[in-house]
Amino acid sequence: MTIKPLQIGLLGIGTVGKGTFDVLLRNAPEIQRRAGRLITVAMVADLDIARAKTTVGDSAVVVNDARAVIANPAIDVVVELIGGYGLAKTLVLEAIAAGKHVVTANKALLALHGSEIFAAAQARGVMVAFEAAVAGGIPIIKALREGLTANRIQWVAGIINGTTNFILSEMRDKGLDFDVALKQAQALGYAEADPTFDIEGVDAAHKATLMSAMAFGIPVQFDKAYVEGITQLGAADIKYAEQLGYRIKLLGITKRVPSGIELRVHPTLVPAKRLIANVEGAMNAVMVHGDAVGTTLYYGKGAGSEPTASAVIADLVDIARLSQASPAQRVPPLAFQPDAMSDLAVLPMSEVTTSYYLRLRVADQAGVLARVTGILADAGISIDAVLQREADEVGGEGATSTDVIILTHDTQEGTMNNAMALMQALPTVLAAIVRIRKEELS
Numbered sequence: 001m002t003i004k005p006l007q008i009g010l011l012g013i014g015t016v017g018k019g020t021f022d023v024l025l026r027n028a029p030e031i032q033r034r035a036g037r038l039i040t041v042a043m044v045a046d047l048d049i050a051r052a053k054t055t056v057g058d059s060a061v062v063v064n065d066a067r068a069v070i071a072n073p074a075i076d077v078v079v080e081l082i083g084g085y086g087l088a089k090t091l092v093l094e095a096i097a098a099g100k101h102v103v104t105a106n107k108a109l110l111a112l113h114g115s116e117i118f119a120a121a122q123a124r125g126v127m128v129a130f131e132a133a134v135a136g137g138i139p140i141i142k143a144l145r146e147g148l149t150a151n152r153i154q155w156v157a158g159i160i161n162g163t164t165n166f167i168l169s170e171m172r173d174k175g176l177d178f179d180v181a182l183k184q185a186q187a188l189g190y191a192e193a194d195p196t197f198d199i200e201g202v203d204a205a206h207k208a209t210l211m212s213a214m215a216f217g218i219p220v221q222f223d224k225a226y227v228e229g230i231t232q233l234g235a236a237d238i239k240y241a242e243q244l245g246y247r248i249k250l251l252g253i254t255k256r257v258p259s260g261i262e263l264r265v266h267p268t269l270v271p272a273k274r275l276i277a278n279v280e281g282a283m284n285a286v287m288v289h290g291d292a293v294g295t296t297l298y299y300g301k302g303a304g305s306e307p308t309a310s311a312v313i314a315d316l317v318d319i320a321r322l323s324q325a326s327p328a329q330r331v332p333p334l335a336f337q338p339d340a341m342s343d344l345a346v347l348p349m350s351e352v353t354t355s356y357y358l359r360l361r362v363a364d365q366a367g368v369l370a371r372v373t374g375i376l377a378d379a380g381i382s383i384d385a386v387l388q389r390e391a392d393e394v395g396g397e398g399a400t401s402t403d404v405i406i407l408t409h410d411t412q413e414g415t416m417n418n419a420m421a422l423m424q425a426l427p428t429v430l431a432a433i434v435r436i437r438k439e440e441l442s
Contacts, residue, residue, distance in 0.1 A: 005038035006320045009069035009100075010060075011091060012081035013046045016105055016132070018055050019305030020079065020312045025059075031313065035320035039313070043069045070095045077319055079312060080104040089113050096120045096128070101323060103315040105132035105308055111206035114213070114220035118333045125327045129315035134207040135160055135284045137307030138300040139314065143288065144214040145335040151290025153215040155255040157441055160207040162282035162302040163198035164230050164250040166190045169280045172238050172247065178231060190282050200229035201250060201265040208252030212263050215288070216256055216344060217336035221263070224346035228266040237359060237434055240405050241269050244387060246357075247277040248436065260345040262352050269357050269407075269438040275299075276441065287441060295441075350414035355384065355438040358406045360423065361431040368428045369404060379419040382409040401430050407438065 008024075010017050021041050024031065032038050041059070045066040046052040052062045066082075069075055070091065078095040080102060082088045088109050093116075095102050102121070104110070110117065110130055121128045131141045135158065144153070159165050163185060170181040182199065185191035197203045205227045213220045230250050241248050246269040255262040270277040275297055279285040284302030289295045301307035322330050332338060362368045369388065376383060387405040408416075420433055 003037040005040045006035070006316065006323070007040060007042040007074050007076045008079055008316065009043040009045070009072065009075040009077070010041055010079050010081065011045050011066045011069060012083075013044050013052045013055055014081065015305045016308045016312065017044070017046075017079075017081045019309030020081075021055055023306055023309045023313055031317060035317040037320050039316050039320055043072060043075060045069045066091050067094065070098050070100065075100060076323065077101045077103060077316060079316075080106060080109075082106075083108070085109045085112050089117075092117055092128075093120055096124050096126055099124060099126060101127045101129070101319045103129045103132075103312055103319070105130070105312060107133040107203070107206040107210060111209040111220055111222040114210070114334075118338070121333070122327070122338055127319055127322065127330060128333050129318060130210070130333070131315050132308045132311035134210055135286055135298070136300070136302040136304060137310040138284055138286065138298045138302065139311065140211070140286045140298050141214065142314070143296070143298060144211060145331055148288060148290050148293060148296070149335065151292045153256070154289045154291065155253070156208075156211050156215050156286065156288050157251050157253045157276070157439065158208070158211070158286035159249055159276060159279050159284055160252045160286065160302065161198055161201075161204040161250060162284055163191045163195060164201075164204070165279065165284070166282045167199070168230065168233075168238070168248060168250065171233070171235055172242070175235050175239070177235050178233055199231055201227045202229075204250060204252045205265045208254055208263060208265055211252070211286070212254035212261060212346075214335045215254060216261055217334065217340065217342045218261060218344055218346070219341060220334075221346050224263060226264040226266070226349040226352070230267055232434075233267055233436075234434070236403070237357070237436060240359065240387065240403070241357065241436075242272070244357075244385060244405070244407060245272050246270060246438070247272050249277065249279075251439065253439065256344075257347070257353070259351065260347045263346050264349060264352060267436050269436055270441060274441055350412070350417065352413045353410050354413070355410050355440075356408045356416055357436040357438055358408070358420075359434040360404045360406070360429055361401055362404055363428040363430060364400050364402045365428065371426060371428070372404065372406070372423055375419055375422045376406070376408070379411075379415055381411045381415065381419055383407070384409050
């Protein structure tokens, strides 16, 4: 008996859509051997019909109305590659209501509206798959959802935005300030004309939210994530971190602690000897620590046409294999059975415990360091290391101010906030204190 091909409708045939079409065509025999049936793009919806026809030729019907794809009874799977969370949400919910399985690369959509979308899919008995939504071609969703399913996961930490990692690599390699490195990233096509979502940490927070839900079996709660980008980082901090044996990376971090779940994105000092500290350029990497397996690392391209297409097609193969199975036998979208999700609280940032890098621009006079360390001691914050620069190293000959860099041991963020307010109020502290969180990831 010949099994009919799995018929795909692509909504959007830009960078990822073209990659998906090309890889499906190029590797069709290999993919069919794995999936057990042919996977074929039958329809494409794109506002630019001429561009779409250039990509697919006569092999698929091209329309400019996504709803025509959803309404076609021959289409088994709708692949949403439009982006955003307005129209995309409406179309995904309409596809689910029409009984179509959905594959999406849209992390923003799922981070904000995942709970509603997954509930609708469960009620309709269809699958929603999103491997391409986090870390491009790296199969991190599959690892969290299936490969590590025996583990009680303790923490996940990842470089999950290639744009910011490229900027930080350039700042470290060439001693550039942030603004210059950003312009370079834009010139090379790594950063958008409006890079806000990347450089302010929002994109990474969307992805961290999804990983957190799968690691700990909690609902997606993007609104509870703490989000801080890289726009305030200076070349000096990257240089000082290096001297202390650390690299600065924008990390998405989620941790299980006794009082709940941490979910945060921020620049982070990571020991230079860790593998993840040496992930450079636009590459992505995710570390996952489970109680049985220990620490595992997943590395690869986090964006791009064919790496992301690789993840989209992996989802399509899963659907080809499982579409005939009872919904109860399929892998749940967030790894845990929908009726077994946890209501563990996502902690406010003030309750998170980590260690810190502090840089203070201070007057070059006696007793300044003693007053600063006295405030930390009174707050119960212990010091790991102090680096004090000579004034002429920082400001040139005759300078009257210098930098003091302090690394602390673990303390609660709320305690650190209070201590920083007291230090900032000292007349000998001459500029805003720079605070960067530090993670050993051991």
